[in-house]
Amino acid sequence: MEFSFAQLEGFVAVAEEQHFGRAAARLSMTQPPLSRLVQKLEHSVGAKLFDRGTRGARLTRAGEAFLVDARRLLALANRAPDRARRVAAGAAGYLRIGFTGASVFGVLDAALTAIGDTLPDVHVELSEMVTNDQVAALNRDEIDLGLARPPFDTDAFASRLIHREPLVLCVPGGHRLADLGRPVTAADLANEPLIMYAPDNARYFYDLVIRLLPIAHRNVVHSVSQIHTMIWLVAARRGVAFVPASATRMTIDGVAWAELEGQPDAPVELHLLWSRTHTNPALVPALQALEIIRA
Template identity: 55%
Template sequence: MFTLDQARSFVAVAEELHFGRAAERLNMTQPPLSRQIQKLERSVGVELLDRDNRRVALTAAGHAFLIDAKRLVVAAERAPDNARRIAAGQLGEIRIGFTAASGFSLLGPLLAEISERMPKVHLDLSELVTQEQVNALLDGDLDMGLARPPFDEKLFESALLFSEGLFVAVPSGHRLATLPRDILFADLRDEALIMHSPIKARYFYDLVVRRVEVEHKNVRHTVSQILTMVALVAAGRGIAFVPESAKLLGVDGVRYLRLAEITDDPVELHAIWSRESRNPALGGLVDIIKGGLHH
């Protein structure tokens, strides 16, 4: 196996194409440099340089080896600094899971803030429903989730990112869109409903059935994604209960109406992360979350 010193010596000779200049660049004399190259060629098993009294040139194998040797030398030079940066949380990778609905309003500002304050940290994003995020966090496959409650507070630390209202999405020409007031539950009694899946969209399903007097016989479609819901509303298939941020989807042909009997902002999104996490970069992300996003 060749050594890092041999790779460094080869890069110098390959770039200078002159043993004297390469030796000077490496602060060594020419004979030990020649021996390093000879040992390297024996280790690799092929000639890397054509050399005579007048010139030095790379062989075809030498050209190929130079590419990898440069990478190796650069990586070796960066490694100590990278290790220090990673330990300080300034370098590395953060893996973030998010629900589709959280991407409407929060994901963009969050990523912009991370890029500004942690520019050397690579972000890996995964769109997952809350339960998938919880499993990935426990398995160590995610560092942070942007998820809906409930979750086990003994296993996870969390921070409320924001809460928002629950609205009714109706087709633009719908009779409810012409009412000169907020919508009442009684107004919805005979309406065809597009409802959240009690399995794949459990958070929204539970939220709606706890807060709204839903007539289950009126449910025409059951889906798991807010975008799908809004698209079905636009197509005239029924009305749907959606978070206020669904307005940001920009789907034509849909109006978003306030429910008079819901006076708070019941739709919550939390950042959650494992109490057992060992990723140093996570601390910087938590600081951003707890400090509040500037959006």
């Protein structure tokens, strides 16, 4: 089946005017060419669309059904150039965001709200992945923007600090360290079983904890990569764990939180990360929208 938009426009005009002469005047053409357009359309469709008479033209049942789709096709065709321009300008289209599990606690919601309020016609696709996987996905053009932990290859990627926070200690409910009335010190942790970050899959947090705290590796009972897994293990009374303060928003029974002594102010960093060779027009206005989120 083949037909042109000119045929659809002619058909809709006749259907609405119920008269070939009036429809031709509306389209700034004479009646014979319009009649031929409609005849060709009927031939392509394989059905009679009008009952023609001396008083005008009325839609057949087939014509009534075809009118619904014809209007839809014309509306789509009229919107297509504007949508193409909006996509090219980054005001419409899609944005693929990778995020670490811990960024869900506050930062991701704020980012999605900022993008949604500013760019309502940009559809956001989310993928949870650790920083190393985000870097690989950016290199493969599988995501456009990451919420990731440093360090980064500054030749390949641009980044912007979006959030920082302190580390806190997660302990089982009723644990002595939760009721000290003061920040927990390294000496307090000397004989505590530790749930630690895996050095391969959670390198950022592993290096951060090792740098800030004198960890006794003999005390490490589990090494995992996801913060929510650490907290569940603490709830099971397997040990204590160092987690970003935003994790305290998780409502898990059987855990408590304690402040840590001696750490620098808000050492945990989260960055926006994107490729310097990105091709998605929506990324630039999205980054502008995210300017309102300050570390």
